Amino acid sequence: MSQAIAQWMDSMVRLGRLFRQTFTSVLKGSLRRRRSQLIVQMYEIGNKSVLFITATLSILGMISVFQVLKQVEKIVPDFSMIGPAFIQMMIREFGPTITGLMIATRVGSGIAAEVGSMVVTEQVDALRMSNAKPVDYLVAPRFVACGIQTMMLSIYGVVVGVIAGSITAYVFWNISFGMFLRFDLVQWGDVVSGLLKALAYGFTIPIVASQAGLETKGGSEGVGAATTRAVVNASFAVVILDLLLSGFSYLVLYG
Amino acid sequence: MTSFLTRIGGTVRSLVVLTGGMFLLLMKILRSFVPMACDSRETWRAFYKVGVKGFPIVVLTALFTGAIMVLQSGHYVARTGATSLLGWAAGFAVFAEIGPILIGLMFSGRVGANNTAELGTMVVTEQVDALRSLAIEPTAYLVAPRFLAMTLMLFLLTAMGDLFALVGGAATAKVMLDVPVGIFFQQVVDAQLLDEYWLGLLKGMVFGMSIAVVSCYFGLRASGGAAGVGRAVNASVVAAAISIFVTDYVVALLWGAM
Amino acid sequence: MIDVRHLSISYEGSPVLTDMTFRVAKGTILGVVGAGGVGKSVLLKLLCGLIQPDDGDVQIDGLSIRGLDDDALADLRRRMGMLFQNYALFDFMTVGENVAFPLEQAREDSPQDIQAKVSERLSEVGLPGIERMYPRELSGGMKKRVSLARATIAGANILLYDDPAAGLDPVTSSKIFSLIRRLHSSEGVSVVVSHDIDRMVGVCDEWLVLHQGRIWFMGDVHAVRASNDPVIATLFDTQPQEAVR
Numbered sequence: 166m167s168q169a170i171a172q173w174m175d176s177m178v179r180l181g182r183l184f185r186q187t188f189t190s191v192l193k194g195s196l197r198r199r200r201s202q203l204i205v206q207m208y209e210i211g212n213k214s215v216l217f218i219t220a221t222l223s224i225l226g227m228i229s230v231f232q233v234l235k236q237v238e239k240i241v242p243d244f245s246m247i248g249p250a251f252i253q254m255m256i257r258e259f260g261p262t263i264t265g266l267m268i269a270t271r272v273g274s275g276i277a278a279e280v281g282s283m284v285v286t287e288q289v290d291a292l293r294m295s296n297a298k299p300v301d302y303l304v305a306p307r308f309v310a311c312g313i314q315t316m317m318l319s320i321y322g323v324v325v326g327v328i329a330g331s332i333t334a335y336v337f338w339n340i341s342f343g344m345f346l347r348f349d350l351v352q353w354g355d356v357v358s359g360l361l362k363a364l365a366y367g368f369t370i371p372i373v374a375s376q377a378g379l380e381t382k383g384g385s386e387g388v389g390a391a392t393t394r395a396v397v398n399a400s401f402a403v404v405i406l407d408l409l410l411s412g413f414s415y416l417v418l419y420g
Numbered sequence: 421m422t423s424f425l426t427r428i429g430g431t432v433r434s435l436v437v438l439t440g441g442m443f444l445l446l447m448k449i450l451r452s453f454v455p456m457a458c459d460s461r462e463t464w465r466a467f468y469k470v471g472v473k474g475f476p477i478v479v480l481t482a483l484f485t486g487a488i489m490v491l492q493s494g495h496y497v498a499r500t501g502a503t504s505l506l507g508w509a510a511g512f513a514v515f516a517e518i519g520p521i522l523i524g525l526m527f528s529g530r531v532g533a534n535n536t537a538e539l540g541t542m543v544v545t546e547q548v549d550a551l552r553s554l555a556i557e558p559t560a561y562l563v564a565p566r567f568l569a570m571t572l573m574l575f576l577l578t579a580m581g582d583l584f585a586l587v588g589g590a591a592t593a594k595v596m597l598d599v600p601v602g603i604f605f606q607q608v609v610d611a612q613l614l615d616e617y618w619l620g621l622l623k624g625m626v627f628g629m630s631i632a633v634v635s636c637y638f639g640l641r642a643s644g645g646a647a648g649v650g651r652a653v654n655a656s657v658v659a660a661a662i663s664i665f666v667t668d669y670v671v672a673l674l675w676g677a678m
Numbered sequence: 679m680i681d682v683r684h685l686s687i688s689y690e691g692s693p694v695l696t697d698m699t700f701r702v703a704k705g706t707i708l709g710v711v712g713a714g715g716v717g718k719s720v721l722l723k724l725l726c727g728l729i730q731p732d733d734g735d736v737q738i739d740g741l742s743i744r745g746l747d748d749d750a751l752a753d754l755r756r757r758m759g760m761l762f763q764n765y766a767l768f769d770f771m772t773v774g775e776n777v778a779f780p781l782e783q784a785r786e787d788s789p790q791d792i793q794a795k796v797s798e799r800l801s802e803v804g805l806p807g808i809e810r811m812y813p814r815e816l817s818g819g820m821k822k823r824v825s826l827a828r829a830t831i832a833g834a835n836i837l838l839y840d841d842p843a844a845g846l847d848p849v850t851s852s853k854i855f856s857l858i859r860r861l862h863s864s865e866g867v868s869v870v871v872s873h874d875i876d877r878m879v880g881v882c883d884e885w886l887v888l889h890q891g892r893i894w895f896m897g898d899v900h901a902v903r904a905s906n907d908p909v910i911a912t913l914f915d916t917q918p919q920e921a922v923r
Contacts, residue, residue, distance in 0.1 A: 258488075270528075278647070278651055288768055385540070404526075419494075
């Protein structure tokens, strides 16, 4: 048990080191000469995730509205605040976090699979032999690309979820779009909180996934293990960050 | 224009092939239970592995999820002063929706991805072919035990997880919102959320089945060495996430219709 | 030129290489042979500092590698080139970009000079004009040769070859080994790890025989032929054994 904790602490230290190295690399302008890599990553992470986010967040919007309306219908049949409350929750919490979890799943495993394969085929060793830094070449472009694209996709996810929810409210309970799509309850604090979460997720996921990839050991088993580790650690990181940021925003607003 | 349509057509076609393939795998799995061709030692081993792997992460996720739900509900409570609704709101969200989904997603990552990686490695290193040459049918020997284990385990883990989420919620309610633990639990009980609890468990079970089928499907289709295994895991977790949401919707609709 | 002293390394508790001490003089082509898979590749990686040993040291021209990280090894690595077992070509770059890579990292030449050197290197290895192709479009032998081009473009004269003939047909293997001889510089050292003893005989000046992670024998071809040792006899007189990967 104590060995597990020691191992965990050790990996946290290494994670912090990778964070610092990547950050320094980006600040030193290492990406200026590698713009094409950045663009490729932005496409891989962002454009290719759009369908996935559309599917998952629209379903989330539909189910949430469906189940909430079913409950509320029993207690107090006043549907006027459901739309605004739903929109506020999407902006503040579910939009960024579910998008973040989806990115952790898709992009996290993708990065680990790619980087892990490169480790196993000795491409990372070859980089080092040519005096190139793996962090500059592999991690930094993914770091920046994921940070930006997660923000974009979170905003997109909120929009998709809200639209899907409003359609459900209309189809099943005849709530007009005008009544549902009101932003009465949305405050600046909600928007800031949501964006902060998206940023935090977007910058953490690629680091966690890259670390899992770079630490791959041994052939196909190793790549499989690294990809699994990436998904688990990235998803868990999202949950922890969500907790911390939710607590933080609560304290700031009402503490 | 035609190339755009061709691309959409291609995507639809591959989706159909994918869903069809997984459905066929499900049929094959079910057939290996009647009569019981499932290897019992493999099954127990699968149960143990899935349980041990899944438990810690589900517990932690559940604790945090409960805490997050209380914090989010807390916004309304602080603004309207309606502390009495805290237990109801958090409990409802956790049992009916957020609990099963988050637990399901974490399970998909921890157990599903692992499963795909294992099976994928076995395929790529020709161990599955070796099984076939020894006249052992891979589905009954490899897939069916994992299917059973994952379905049952996620059901149990969701049941436990929901309760752990309440613990996390109660702790947060006390620390951040000054709502005593006893009152919080009383509110949850008063809200009469038993129906929602069962709904959540049903979802958990269905998620377990989907994750099992999806992860085995992609694992068995891995090809192309180490990179292929990585790609298989990637595809598997994405498909599992989609299937979680889709089945969530279907189950919620069916439940609501009853 | 290369001075190895009491080099030891273990992996997950079991020893891989134990107490290796040997010297490679300037101008030598050293062949490293022995049964089994892991130890020989690890030795090459230890020689260029990609892995650090548990014990012992490697000195290249008097400079000790022990404890140096990638930044500190940069100067030394410019004089070294490695041919990896699976070619390790960057699959997200074209052939031209792959071969140009070490020069672009050094940032000493202009883009035009780099282009010229790339085409010269590719011609040298018998693959002129394929700069725009991607590694996945090439055959195994072609990828090996591109990898050789990349390893030698920056004028490296300490060349390390990890199983250069693995997975190649006999004709292509022979071509690779002639290239190894041609690329060898009398100012430098070449170290070749392989199981293809027959082809190595025509190329290597000296031999290092490893057995169970230790040095079993070191000497030139005549000493090998004159030896009565059973381990050496297995390696040199019977069919070369392919290691199980």
